Amino acid sequence: MKQRQMAFEAQNSGNPKKRSLRAIGLGFRRGNGPWLFREVTLEIRPGEIVGLTGPSGRGKTTLGRLLSGYDHPSEGKVLLGNEVISHTDDAGYHPVQMVFQHPERAVNPRWRLRRIVSEGWQPDASFLHMLGIETDWLDRWPNELSGGELQRICIARALGPETRFLIADEMTAMLDAITQAQIWHNVLHIVRERQIGVLVISHDVHLLHRLCDRMLNGLF
Amino acid sequence: MPLLEIERLAVSFTRYRSRWGKEKVQVLHDVEFSVDAGEVVAVIGASGSGKSLLAHALLGILPENFSASGTIRYRGEPLDAERLKQMRGKEIALVPQSVRFLDPLMRVGAQVRLSVRGDDPYAAQREVFHRYGLAPETENMYPFQLSGGMARRVLVSTATVSGARVIIADEPTPGLQAEDVREALRHFREHADAGCAVLVITHDIESVLTIADRVVVLYAGTTVEIAPAADFTGDGSRLRHPYSRALWQALPQNGFTPIPGTQPQPGKWPSGCLFAPRCDQASPECTFSRPELRTVRAGQVRCIHAHSEDDERGISIDEAASDGI
Numbered sequence: 001m002k003q004r005q006m007a008f009e010a011q012n013s014g015n016p017k018k019r020s021l022r023a024i025g026l027g028f029r030r031g032n033g034p035w036l037f038r039e040v041t042l043e044i045r046p047g048e049i050v051g052l053t054g055p056s057g058r059g060k061t062t063l064g065r066l067l068s069g070y071d072h073p074s075e076g077k078v079l080l081g082n083e084v085i086s087h088t089d090d091a092g093y094h095p096v097q098m099v100f101q102h103p104e105r106a107v108n109p110r111w112r113l114r115r116i117v118s119e120g121w122q123p124d125a126s127f128l129h130m131l132g133i134e135t136d137w138l139d140r141w142p143n144e145l146s147g148g149e150l151q152r153i154c155i156a157r158a159l160g161p162e163t164r165f166l167i168a169d170e171m172t173a174m175l176d177a178i179t180q181a182q183i184w185h186n187v188l189h190i191v192r193e194r195q196i197g198v199l200v201i202s203h204d205v206h207l208l209h210r211l212c213d214r215m216l217n218g219l220f
Numbered sequence: 221m222p223l224l225e226i227e228r229l230a231v232s233f234t235r236y237r238s239r240w241g242k243e244k245v246q247v248l249h250d251v252e253f254s255v256d257a258g259e260v261v262a263v264i265g266a267s268g269s270g271k272s273l274l275a276h277a278l279l280g281i282l283p284e285n286f287s288a289s290g291t292i293r294y295r296g297e298p299l300d301a302e303r304l305k306q307m308r309g310k311e312i313a314l315v316p317q318s319v320r321f322l323d324p325l326m327r328v329g330a331q332v333r334l335s336v337r338g339d340d341p342y343a344a345q346r347e348v349f350h351r352y353g354l355a356p357e358t359e360n361m362y363p364f365q366l367s368g369g370m371a372r373r374v375l376v377s378t379a380t381v382s383g384a385r386v387i388i389a390d391e392p393t394p395g396l397q398a399e400d401v402r403e404a405l406r407h408f409r410e411h412a413d414a415g416c417a418v419l420v421i422t423h424d425i426e427s428v429l430t431i432a433d434r435v436v437v438l439y440a441g442t443t444v445e446i447a448p449a450a451d452f453t454g455d456g457s458r459l460r461h462p463y464s465r466a467l468w469q470a471l472p473q474n475g476f477t478p479i480p481g482t483q484p485q486p487g488k489w490p491s492g493c494l495f496a497p498r499c500d501q502a503s504p505e506c507t508f509s510r511p512e513l514r515t516v517r518a519g520q521v522r523c524i525h526a527h528s529e530d531d532e533r534g535i536s537i538d539e540a541a542s543d544g545i
Contacts, residue, residue, distance in 0.1 A: 055397045056368045132482075146268040146485065173394065176267045176423055177470040181478035203397065206426075206473035 019081030020045045021067065021096060021165045021197055026076035028062050036062055037220045038075070044165060047195035049188075051212035053202060058220045060201050064167040067199070068098035080164065093120055097158035101170035103150040107142045114138040117153050121160030131156050131186045148179035155183065159190060166191065169201045184211060221296065222254035223417035224278075224312075224386050229290035231270070231277050245487040248273055248441045251290070252513055255386070255417040260408060262428040262449070263421040264467070265438030266483045271421045272317075274438070275390040278419075279314050280304035294386065309335060313384035317391045319371040322363040328374045329359025335382040348377045352407070369400035376407045387411055388419045393427060405431045425452065425471065434519075437464045440483050440494040442510075447519040460521035463495045493523065501525050 020043050027038035036059040044050050052060055065071040067078055069085065078086035080095055100106045107116050117123060117138065125135055131152050142150060151171065158166060168187075172180035188211070191198055200211055208215065231248040248270045255261045263271055277288045280301055292299045294311060304312075313335075322331055332348065333341035349358060352373040358366075366374060372392065379387050389408060393401040401424070409431040412418045422428045429435070429449050437445040445461040452459065456468035466479045481498035484490060490497055492507035499506070505524060513520050517528040 146483070148267055149482065174267060174423075176265065176269075177425070177467050177472075178478050179267060179482075181470040181472075181476050182480075184476075185478060204472065205398070206471065210472040210476050 018046055019083075019164065022079045023063075023067060024076055024079065026063070026066055026073045026078070028059065028066060028071070028074050035074075040076070040219050042216055042219065044197040044199060046164065046197050047192065048214075049191070049198045049200060049212050051200045051202070051208035051215045052219070053205065053208060053215070054220060060220075061169050063219070064098050064169045064199065064201055067165070068096040068167050069094045070098065093160060093162045095162055095164040096167065097160075097163045097165070098167040098169060099151070099154050099158050099171045101173050103147060103154045104142060106154055107150065109142050111142075112138070113140055113142065113145070113153055116142070117157050119157055121162075123156050123159075127159075128156055130190065131159075132182060148175045148183070151175065152183060152186075155187060159196070163196060165197045165199070167199045167201070170203070171200075172207075173202065173204070180207070221256070222293075223257045223295060224419070225254040225291075225293040225296075226278070227252050227291040227293070229274075229277060229288065229292065231273055231282065231286055231288045233283075233286040235285070243487075246441065246489075247486045248277065250442045250510070250513070251438075252443055253436045253446050255419055257385070257415050257417055258412055259433045260412045260418045260420060260431050261434050261436060262425075262432040263419060263436045263438060264423060264425050264428070265444075266440070266463075266467075267423065268483065269438040270441045271423075271438055272390055275314065275388050275419075275421050278388055279308055279312060281308070281314075309382055309384070310337065311384055312386040312388065313379040313382045315375050315379050315387060315389040315392055317394070319363045319366060319375070322371075322374070324363050326362075327360050328363060328366065332359075332374065332377050332381060335378045337381075337383050341381075344381045345377070348380050349373075351380075352377055368396050369403070372396065372400060372404045373407075376404065380407075380411070384416070386417045386419070388421070390421045391423070392420065393422065393424055401427050402430075425468070426473065437461060437467070439463045440489060441486060442494065442522065443513065443520075444495065444523070445519065445521045446513075451519065458517075460516050460519055460526040461495070461523050462499050462501055462525075466498075495523075 022043045024041050026040040027035055029035045040063060054060060062071065066073050066086065073086055077084050128135065133152050133156060137145060137149060172183055200208060202208055229248060229251040230246060232244050232246040234242050234244050237243045251274060263274065265271055276282050278292060282288060294307065299307065322328065329345055332345045336344040338344050345359065354370060354373050358370065392404050396404065405427060408418050408420055420428055429452055432449040435447050435449050435452065436443055445459065445464045447459060452468055456465040459465045459468060469475045470478050479498055484494060492509055493511050496502040496506040511522045511524050513522050516526050
């Protein structure tokens with residue numbers, strides 16, 4: 001066990017692009033309420049696409065929020081390589097980015113899309129084009145785009161150069177099959193090229209089967 | 221005879237373009253289909269094609285800045301806004317998307333009893349809860365205490381006790397685990413088998429096909445195809461409209477191949493066929509005018525290129541569709 005740990009650390013200490021995302025003994029509850037989950041341990045390697053499914057209300061979304069720094073774990077820790085990232089929420093760009101099911105609830109309705117998409121970094125036109133974003137959308141307001149168009153903007157916003165992992169929480173559940181396939185084809189292209197690891201949270205077993213290298217089972 | 225018939229239904233809304241001007245934007249147009257007693261009809265289509273608005277238009281509960289035109293008939297009788305209001309919850313019931321449509325401060329048993337039309341609301345509510353496997357103590361719970369699956373059963377109970385003959389379900393299964401999806405859909409099938417007309421609006425194509433008799437496909441606010449559910453099979457070659465085929469082939473279990481482009485936004489529709497800009501079969505004629513809905517192989521389609529095996533020229537104009545304009 002010790003040896004394995006050392007080998008892991010050696011592998012994880014070098015190139016920042018080769019560091020895994022790990023959760024160790026994660027648990028979460030609100031205040032003194034009941035535990036939503038405890039003892040969740042997982043690892044996602046760079047460039048790996050991992051699926052997570054399961055009944056509603058068991059904490060899949062909360063796990064995603066802990067991994068991407070939106071919430072603090074009540075116990076346990078989140079590591080990128082050997083560095084604890086579950087307590088560094090205000091230290092600039094978070095290396096783990098999350099994209100939510102409802103894009104319209106994830107953007108400021110009073111900002112134009114140009115400001116929204118460049119909230120964390122400055123994507124250039126060729127990057128936007130790769131995600132199927134038309135440059136003339138950028139002068140519009142969020143309520144002038146469809147759900148699929150707005151979700152592309154949220155994905156572009158989350159895929160800055162410092163993004164090492166992406167949490168896709170029912171990212172295309174509200175979209176029709178054609179838009180879903182378009183978006184995933186674009187995202188797969190980018191994450192493969194940049195060796196970004198992805199956690200796909202979904203109820204759609206066919207989608208998970210299509211996308212994922214492996215499934216996380218028995219977490220909760 | 222169809223219980224519910226929709227002809228040339230159009231919905232538009234008014235929005236402020238700037239501080240000085242308002243504009244009217246059409247979101248649904250030329251929507252036509254019918255639902256027979258004993259039948260489950262699924263409505264599928266592009267996100268933002270107007271699926272939910274359709275449900276709201278059929279119940280006469282559109283927001284204030286929306287207006288509808290066209291004909292909705294119940295048992296052959298045209299419904300105006302007043303009549304629709306009388307029928308709502310009695311003859312035509314909605315099964316909404318989520319528990320957020322329930323009153324959060326009222327116990328769910330009491331809410332279901334409100335919809336009972338018989339003499340004994342308590343008996344009717346308890347019977348329906350028993351039928352749907354809800355424990356007796358569920359009636360004293362508040363909506364926030366229900367799990368996703370229980371909430372679905374409560375919402376279906378409301379429609380069941382109302383005795384409505386037309387049931388419209390708007391996205392009844394998102395976020396539910398597979399088991400709960402099957403159960404929710406089974407309840408709709410049972411309603412149809414008992415003689416109701418059931419309309420299920422969804423984007424979960426695969427699940428709804430297990431209970432649907434026919435499928436209505438919406439694209440850019442209109443019905444592009446009405447097909448028997450059995451035509452959604454294999455590579456989709458039995459489907460009549462290129463959009464229906466593209467949608468079917470884009471499912472993760474069927475190839476996951478997307479076609480390029482996006483659905484045109486309301487207010488920016490092209491003059492001819494709305495799908496022509498993305499269609500690999502599009503020819504110059506496609507841009508001349510909007511295709512009429514016509515019958516092809518026991519279904520209907522709004523595409524000039526669709527043809528049946530025995531009619532290579534594909535000009536069998538559907539009499540029923542041009543009726544009552």
